[in-house]
Amino acid sequence: MAIALVPTLAVSAALVAGIGAGAVPVSLAISPTTATLSGQSFQVAADSLEGTGFTQYLAVDSSAHGDFPGAVSAINSAELHNLCQSVVSSLPGIGEVTMLIKAGGGSKPVHADQLIVDTDALEGDATFHNIQIGTDAAQLPGDGRAKGPSGAFAQQADSVRIDHLRQTTRSISAATFQLNDLHLTVKKGAQPCFRAAP
Structure with missing residues (x-):
């Protein structure tokens, strides 16, 4: 990702300070690409997720450590x-280290467009509207990774709400x-964001 350099150090420092204090929202524009995954799982948790245009299908993720089955949710x-x-990694000479990101507290939730998540575990209280279960993944609406291979099991819904979201994902x-x-x-x-059930 290219970052435009600000000519004055004072302005740059003020921007970084504002982001760190939560005064400046951060918006990342990402071009989805096909890439080999690290294979390391990380956690995502939220008090609630509300979304429109939900699709999900079974898939296989290729990583540096082999292939993993999972569900792709768009x-x-x-x-x-x-x-x-949160992601917990082991660094040489230090041991376990946790990178923790928190956002979307109060009246300003995190917003995502064309969100795609590869997951192997999800917990929460979910409500779907106009859901269809057992759809052919190749017939799902959208394009790119929003569709799966022909004949693969899939489901879709007009909207979804998940309260007390707890998710383990690889991408x-x-x-x-x-x-x-x-x-x-x-x-x-x-x-970590939460302690996974044994």
């Missing part, structure tokens, strides 16, 4: 309240991902 437009994202992409009130920290030790 949402045309989504809002997440009180988002938490997230979006055309636009707006992180209001963004806070990012990197700390020693394992400090």
Whole structure:
């Protein structure tokens, strides 16, 4: 991602300070591409997710450590309240380190357009409107990764709401991902968004 350099250091410092304090929303425009995944899982949690244009199908993700089965979920437009994202990694000489991202607290939720998530575990209280289960993945609306291979099991709905979202995933992409009130920290030790059930 290219970042336009600001001519004056004072303006740049003020912008970074504003982002860190949550005063400046961060909007990332991402061009979805096909890439080999790291294979490392990370967590996503939110008080609630509300989305329109939901599709989901079974797929296989290729990673540096082999292939993994999972479910690809695509949402045309989504809002997440009180988002938490965490990844725990092991670094040489340091041990376990957690990168933790929090955003979308209060009255300004995180917003995503053309959100695509590869997941292998999801928990929460879900409500779907006008859902169709057992659809051929190749007949799903949309294009690119919003569709699956012909004959693959899929489901679709006009809208979805998931309360108390707890998700383990290997990949997230979006055309636009707006992180209001963004806070990012990197700390020693394992400090995930939630403790996964055994």
